[in-house]
Amino acid sequence: MPCEAKPRFVVLYGSQKGQAQSIAEGVAEEAEGHGLVADLACLNQDDKYNLEKETAPVVFIVSTTGEGEPPDNAHHFVKRIRKKTLSADHYKHLSYALLALGDTNYADFCNCGKTIERRLQELGAKQFYASGYADDGTGLEVVIDPWLEGLWDAIKEAVSKMASDRTPHLKENAEDSAKEAPHSSAPDVQLNLLSITDHQQNCQSVKADSKSASAAASPSPSTASDARPAPPAGGPVFSSQSGGAANVSTSASETQGEVDAGVPRDALVASLTSSVPPLSESSLNVPALPSPFLDVSLHEVDTLEQIDGPPNKQALREVPISKAVQLTTGDSVKTALLLELDISSDPTVAYEPGDSFDAFCPNRPAEVDDLLRRLGLLKQKHHHVKVSLRKDTNKKGAQVPSYIPQDVSLQFLLTWCLEIRSVPKKAFLRALVEHTGDQGHRRRMQELCSKQGAADYNLYVRGPGLGLLELLTAFPSCSPPLSLLLEHLPKLQPRPYSAASSCLRHPGKLHFVFNVVEFPACSGRPAGSRGLCTGWLFDLINPGLVFPGKSESSVSPTPPKIHIRLRPNCTFRPPSDPSLPFIMVGPGTGVAPFIGFLQQREEEKRQKNPEAVFGETWLFFGCRHRDGDYLFREELEGFVSSGTLSHLKVCFSRDEGKDKESAQPRYVQHNLLLNSRHVADILLRQNGYIYVCGDAKNMAKDVNETLVEIIKAELQVDVLEAMKRLAGLREEKRYLQDIWG
DSSP states (O other): OOOOOOOEEEEEEEOSSSHHHHHHHHHHHHGGGGTOEEEEEETTOGGGOOTTTOOSOEEEEEEOBTTTBOOGGGHHHHHHHTOTTSOTTTTTTOEEEEEEEEOTTSSSTTHHHHHHHHHHHHTTOEEEEEEEEEETTTOTHHHHHHHHHHHHHHHHHHHHHHHTTOOHHHHHHHHHHHHHSOOOSSTTBOOOOSOOOHHHHHHHHHHHHHHHHHHHOOOOOOOHHHHTTOOOOSOOOOOOTTTTOEEEOOOHHHHHGGGGTTOOGGGOOOOSSOOOTTGGGSOEEEOOOOOOOEEEEEEOOSSOOOOOSOTTGGGSEEEEEEEEEEOOOSSSSOOEEEEEEEOTTOTTOOOOTTOEEEEEOOOOHHHHHHHHHHHTOGGGTTSEEEEEEOTTOOOTTOOOOTTSOSSEEHHHIIIIIBOTTSOOOHHHHHHHHTTBOOHHHHHHHHHHHSSTTHHHHIIIIITTTOOHHHHHHHOTTBOOOHHHHHHHOOBOOOEEEEOOSOTTTSTTEEEEEEEOOEEOOBTTBSSOEEOHHHHHHHHHHGGGOBOTTSOOOOSOSSOOEEEEEEEOOSSSSOOSSTTSOEEEEOOGGGGHHHHHHHHHHHHIIIIIOTTSOOOOEEEEEEESOTTTOOTTHHHHHHHHHHTSSSEEEEEESSOOOSSGGGOOOOSHHHHHHHTHHHHHHHHHTSOOEEEEEEEIIIIIHHHHHHHHHHHHHHHTOOHHHHHHHHHHHHHTTOEEEEEEO
16 A cells, blocks of 8 residues: 655745744744655746645745834735735735734834734735744744644644545544633643644643743843844754654752762753753753754865955945044943944945944954864864764755855964854754763753753853853863854854944944943853953944044044945835924934934024924933943033924933932933923924934833823823724824844
8 A cells, every 4th residue: 555645734934034944944844754745846937836725734934124114025025915916815825824923012013023924914815824923022932832832733734634535524623622722821822722632731831830930040241233133042843742842851969960969959950061959850841953064174275365355345335433432431321322424435335314224244253263273273263164064964954044154264264254152952962062071061052052941041151142162161071163163153243233323423434332232150151251242342443542632633543444235224214304393212322313313303493494384393311320431412402492402301210319309200201291282382383303213122111111001191092092093103104213132
């Protein structure tokens, strides 16, 4: 008798930085262990799938980028399904599940996934498994782990239903199962509501463990410059009892060795490299071992390569830093710097207020050498790297990453192409276990990538933002091959900065502002360190840095140059109608784009149309100390004097007023409340705009909640209606944000 073909399903992904792609590839790889066959494709690979004729279940795994935009490789698909000419039953034959990746620190959480799901349903598609919305702000695995675990039974059930043409009997059973299935307590994810399986109970318990792990994690320091392109953290975990996951049951006595000898159990203290009961005595569910897929070889060359810029520098602009000014004073505040770029030699570099640009920075030479030394490859740093696919790989959709160029030196590859500081995902940790000699180290790394060790992973790896080199230093018996690094390290991303100037005020110049990021010492990082890009910029300009009170001058006779790429922003701009009022909320370095707004408006009034009617402008600014980090104080007060800025509302969070009875506002949201009548009038009656720039994790959320309260009080409506009105402002592009995590 011929063998019966395995049931088939389709996996489609849209990914900006590789996170969603990695998860999709993991699903495709794990399918065989569940008796299934997966067809894997990127959403932009139209030739590899056809949803119009698809008869198998389809799993979408998509991320969101920018201001709620689809990833670059999903843009075309989203545009295609949004065509208004498509009928309401266009996808009535389609059965789908969807996993969306996002970050609740940003306004349009999982917007790409939600857009795809909404449109599929409008076109008649049916959902066979409830959608998951994974939050990078708290840890993607909190949702990904249980969602993936319940996926397999849902796919099998969907295949069965589709094969039997969804008979009424099966449909009725599915509806009964949906009623019995327990609902998830998380607002943005529901687990499998269509079937009750043995996996479902595991999903719920894992989710609870993950939530407690997330709550236990300590926040990592971040500011605009180094955190906005934040390296992905807490990546996907593909583990289930029947799907290739390893069950590890090594006891503490076998792994801790002499460390625990004679030490009372209640005196044990966990750290990056050691655990305590009950984790140290638990059986573990660890991710399936990722399939290796790259062959890497090194070749000696006659001439040394110049390490003088990113691999795509021909498509970038190399511009000199013509001025650098420190805007802050004192030890109690962050170091904020203003840099001026000279763009006068390239007329194609033009920007408008609200635009930003990418700065391309290298990894620190000392860290590159330390990593090479740790890998035993320091003497081969100038050898050229050849990368190809392994002929024996069984990885679905395996390909050499596009950001790994051929015929470049190992030093260049680690300097300009790979994010060597990125926090290793759990799949990476799982792969590192196989190259770790010491049994105690192996056990601890297994714990850190396991479901049971989620709290420790968040606390000791994800929270402090430890990179690969720091982990290899902590676990000296781990010696991974170069190919493993190339398979798991993500692309070195440029860092975005907002323009803090107007071309009308500063022709041929581009200003930007940033805080120098400081990462404190912690377990796994004995000495503190600076942010990658902000530390690099600080080192570039430090000899010629101008301090407050000192006359401004150029950085040096031969100013350093950096590579940049402009990022036009078509929405975060002042109103096209100058008569409309607008509100700006920008504490700290978040004030940067508003300096450009106000410079532009002042020059337009002076140069172009002095008689024009200009709407009212409000700026809500906040900092720690009036005398320490009141950025652009003289310029802001000058805008008020000239009438360019109608109202300047400033607060200082760390200045305890001498008169404590005065109860001065501490944060920008407090000042918004104090001026709620004016804010409501501008937004609800004058057709005005509000712009928010700065920290997403705290400030932007607080401002959003405050705006809801203002609308609620002003219109005398409930919270839900106030939220709808605020969402309406967002849809009308009158509530705009430029925020970072």
